[in-house]
Amino acid sequence: MGPAESQPTAPAAPSDFIxxxxxxxxxxxxxxxxxxxxxxxxxxxxxxxxxKSICLNFGLAHEFGGVCNLRxxxxxxxxxxxxxxxxxxxxxxxxxxxxAGDELGLKAPGQQLVTRTADGKSDACLxxxxxxxxxxxxYEQATPFHASDYFEPIYQYAVDLIRRGRAxxxxxxxxxxxxxxxxAKESPFRHRSVGxxxxxxxxxxxxxxxxxxxxxxxxxxxxSPNIWLRDPLLYRIRHTAHHQTGTQWCxxxxxxxxxxxxxxxxGITHSICTLEFEVHRPLYDWILQSLExxxxxxxxxxxxxxxxxxxxxxxxxxxxxxxxxxxxGWDDPRMPTICGMRRRGVTPQALRQxxxxxxxTKYNGLTDVAVLEHAIREDLNRRALRRMAVLRPIKVVIxxxxxxxxxxxxxVNNPEDESAGKRxxxxxxxxxxxxxxxAEVPPPKFFxxxxxxxxRLKYAYIIKCDELVKDPAGNLIELRCTAxxxxxxxGATAGRKVKGTIHWVSAAHAVDAEVRLYDRLFxxxxxxxxxxxxxxxxNPHSLEVLTAKVEPGLAQAQADARYQFERLAYFxxxxxxRPGRLVFNRTITLKDAWARETPKGPPVAAGGLASVxx
RNA sequence: UGCCCGAUGGUGUAACGGUAGCACAAGUGACUCUGAAUCACUUUGUCAUGGUUCAAAUCCAUGUCGGGCAGCCA
Numbered sequence: 001m002g003p004a005e006s007q008p009t010a011p012a013a014p015s016d017f018i019x020x021x022x023x024x025x026x027x028x029x030x031x032x033x034x035x036x037x038x039x040x041x042x043x044x045x046x047x048x049x050x051x052k053s054i055c056l057n058f059g060l061a062h063e064f065g066g067v068c069n070l071r072x073x074x075x076x077x078x079x080x081x082x083x084x085x086x087x088x089x090x091x092x093x094x095x096x097x098x099x100a101g102d103e104l105g106l107k108a109p110g111q112q113l114v115t116r117t118a119d120g121k122s123d124a125c126l127x128x129x130x131x132x133x134x135x136x137x138x139y140e141q142a143t144p145f146h147a148s149d150y151f152e153p154i155y156q157y158a159v160d161l162i163r164r165g166r167a168x169x170x171x172x173x174x175x176x177x178x179x180x181x182x183x184a185k186e187s188p189f190r191h192r193s194v195g196x197x198x199x200x201x202x203x204x205x206x207x208x209x210x211x212x213x214x215x216x217x218x219x220x221x222x223x224s225p226n227i228w229l230r231d232p233l234l235y236r237i238r239h240t241a242h243h244q245t246g247t248q249w250c251x252x253x254x255x256x257x258x259x260x261x262x263x264x265x266x267g268i269t270h271s272i273c274t275l276e277f278e279v280h281r282p283l284y285d286w287i288l289q290s291l292e293x294x295x296x297x298x299x300x301x302x303x304x305x306x307x308x309x310x311x312x313x314x315x316x317x318x319x320x321x322x323x324x325x326x327x328x329g330w331d332d333p334r335m336p337t338i339c340g341m342r343r344r345g346v347t348p349q350a351l352r353q354x355x356x357x358x359x360x361t362k363y364n365g366l367t368d369v370a371v372l373e374h375a376i377r378e379d380l381n382r383r384a385l386r387r388m389a390v391l392r393p394i395k396v397v398i399x400x401x402x403x404x405x406x407x408x409x410x411x412v413n414n415p416e417d418e419s420a421g422k423r424x425x426x427x428x429x430x431x432x433x434x435x436x437x438x439a440e441v442p443p444p445k446f447f448x449x450x451x452x453x454x455x456r457l458k459y460a461y462i463i464k465c466d467e468l469v470k471d472p473a474g475n476l477i478e479l480r481c482t483a484x485x486x487x488x489x490x491g492a493t494a495g496r497k498v499k500g501t502i503h504w505v506s507a508a509h510a511v512d513a514e515v516r517l518y519d520r521l522f523x524x525x526x527x528x529x530x531x532x533x534x535x536x537x538x539n540p541h542s543l544e545v546l547t548a549k550v551e552p553g554l555a556q557a558q559a560d561a562r563y564q565f566e567r568l569a570y571f572x573x574x575x576x577x578r579p580g581r582l583v584f585n586r587t588i589t590l591k592d593a594w595a596r597e598t599p600k601g602p603p604v605a606a607g608g609l610a611s612v613x614x
Numbered sequence: 615u616g617c618c619c620g621a622u623g624g625u626g627u628a629a630c631g632g633u634a635g636c637a638c639a640a641g642u643g644a645c646u647c648u649g650a651a652u653c654a655c656u657u658u659g660u661c662a663u664g665g666u667u668c669a670a671a672u673c674c675a676u677g678u679c680g681g682g683c684a685g686c687c688a
Contacts, residue, residue: 015628041688076687174686182684215686225617227684236686255688279618279683302619304681309625357637359627361620364681368625371638381651416651447649456647489647501647567648594649 013063016360018056018301022270026064031269031296034066035105035128038092039073039147039259042084042243044315045330045337046091048351048372049306054092055355056303057272058100069105069128069266071145075258077242085243087330089144091338095348102131105266106142113153113265119294124153125265147253147262148244154253154261155205157291158216158234162197166290167234169200171214181230184223190231204237207250211237216251220286228283232256260284263298271298274305275362303360309369309525311336312534326538327521333574333585334521334542344518345562345572345587350379366526376588380562380570385413385420388458388503389550389565391515393432395478395507398463400485401429406506409459409488425551427460430507432549434567437502438479440468445597447499449479455500458566462487462498503566510549513582516574517544550582557582564590 013019022034036057040050061068070092074080096104105128113124126149131139161167170189172180180187192200201216203209216235224230234257239250253261263271271284281300288297305313312318318335321327330337333344341351354375358367388411407427414420433449442450449455454464461483469478486492519542527534550565557563563571569590574583 020630039688043688073688079687177686178684212686227617230684233686238686252686254686259688273688275619276682277688281618304620357626361627363620363627365626368638371626374638377650386648415648445649458647460647462647494647498647500649503648564648564650567650590648590650592649597649 014059014356014359016303017362018270018272018303018360019060019063021301022060022064025269033269034060034064035069035267035269036060036066036272037069037071037105037145037263037266037268039071039262040088041073041076041080042088043076043079043081044084044319045087045339047313047315047318047338048308048311048336048341048354049313050091051095051338051351052306052355052358052360053272053274054095055352056360058096058103059355060270060272061103061105062100066103066269067105067128067130068100068103069145069268071147071262071266072244073255073259073262074146074148074242074244075252075255076238077240077252078238080243082243085144087339091342094342095338095351097348099348099352105130105145106139107145107149108134109138109141109143113149116295121292121294123294124150124156125267125295126150128266145262145266146244147258148242150258150262150265151245151249151253153265154258155251157261158253158257159198159201160291161218161234161287162201162216163194164290165194166219167216168192168197168219169204169214170217170231174212177215177233181222181227184230186222187217187231190219190222201235204235204251205249207239209237211239213237218257218283218287218290220283226279226282228256228280229286232283256280256283257287260287260298260300264288264293264295267295268298269296271300273300273302275302275364276305278302302362304362304364306358307364307366308336308372309366310520310522310527311369312522312527317534321521326535333516333518343575344585345380345570346376347379347383347562350376353379369520369525373588377570377591380564380587382416383414384562384564384570386411386415386564386566387551387554388425388505389513389515389548389554389568389571390432390434390503390505390510391517391546391548391565391568392435393505393549394435394438394476396431396433396463396504397478397480398429398431398461398483399466399480400482403429405429406509407460411459423553425459425553426506426509428506428508431457431504432507432510433457433479433502433504437500438465438476440476443598448502449481449500454498455502456487456498457483457504458501460488460504461485462493462496503568505549505551507549509552511552511555511582513548513550513554513584515546515548515571515584515586517546517569517586518542519544548584554582557584562587 038054038057058068072085108129113126115122116125170187172187215233217231218234220229222230233254235251238252241247284300331339331343354372408424409427410422411425437448439446439450449465451465454462456462463481463483465479465481467480471477520539521542522537523539524537527537557573559573570587571584574585577583
């Protein structure tokens, strides 16, 4: 098929209702350039659901020649921590690197708010810089935006709202506020004078009142059918130090007040969030419009967050897994966190491809993990170096191969990529093969090794199993085979067809490696279905640690490389590796049609030779 | 309960009043020195009922089902 024919099936960029909207705005010339933002709260690690949002927001910037700011939405010091701001930065940079890195909008080193005058009014803004604005060297020092950078102007906007008679200080307790709001009842403090409100708000800021004593509320419509318009809170008192601003503030703006204004200050054009904020949109617009701001206003759009089968997406519950030591940490390779998947060996390209395939809609569906697994396999199939490794060894002696002799065989590094080249692997009289590649009583259609049967050793000879050696307890401990010594590549009988080909390592040359076989964390696609406790459906076999025999070249395995242990799975070197002590993480198994054939198919995993071996 | 949003094969999505398509999954076969990859083929769908129209997945109405919100969380 020529390139012309293959064109229409592969769109360069995804299409969805948000991109359509942005494209229409661009076509209408609404903005000088489009500006999005990714605004996580630093109260946990980023997960694959965030990856969807990152790919959307940075994708928009990338595709429309815009910028996407990274912003910490840090308006609640009681839940946040710098640990998270560090991890969030690292994960975002990793995910967009090599793709939308040039669209990452940051705060220039030392950059302060600037005052712009527009329309006869002056107000604060904070322009973003990208790598091309600053140059690589200074850009290294650039930092993410923080909502807390805007505490002062946000405070001033609140004062402005009070002056306009659109906000008031309310002395109702939290419980009373709830009660009043539920019953569409006006606060008794709603009609305080502007002067009194100004005074009270200043005293809130000065720390004269304890937490919860009073709050600043918008004056909108206590009877609105939309709860968020029933005089929502704008500011609450929290005598808590903030990880960025220290003890400078004891009042903190609520999400609704801070977010729209942060968007405005940064010059965001399209503020994209998840569906649960849809009912907040009227408030988002109300705040910005009530202030009669001089510059163009941002607009909020919502899409459905990701739900993925066999995984949990709530930061709170992921933290529970970490705190209760159900996993080893946020970066445990079983976690759906970005750092967990990175450690597992998943590449940013695979994650982006996944995001591309799932699309963006307003429908709350459950995405099949198979879509993620497919994206990972497709990516790894192209990049992984093939190696031979035996996870559960059984010894094979080639009785007609001379003792003490070592042969060298040529092996292909990656059949998908000729430029990956070839390598040599040692062969000798004593080998290890996979225990499950031999069956004393073979099931139907089993075409690996069996008594009296033949199989090809990949890149080497066709062997025939002559004899089984068992220990006194009757356990199989060794297979004695003869090789067709003319059957290796290039040999006289190299073309002989045998149905099965198996992997192997030379016993004397093999290197030990710890392999960590990861599987799904849960046994159910919906861990919390019908209100059940997710801990009741944890997969007891989500991690299995083995010592494998691997081909000697793997002693030089690289952390940034990806490997396919042939016929088994993809693996990546773990950070726990030390010189002389290899540790590999199984990223994902190969698809395994044979596993589907066999009745004893894996209980949990959707396939993979390794799971059949368990 | 009130308000908001949604509904297209098993799953996720496209079609923007004019041929229901794609991906994953599943199945069959080909190929195979990876039971992988690749290739070919196949199965399965517009929530319901009315209406508008030459023509409806698409527009309107009603209903059903699902989700969200009702924190001084985000």
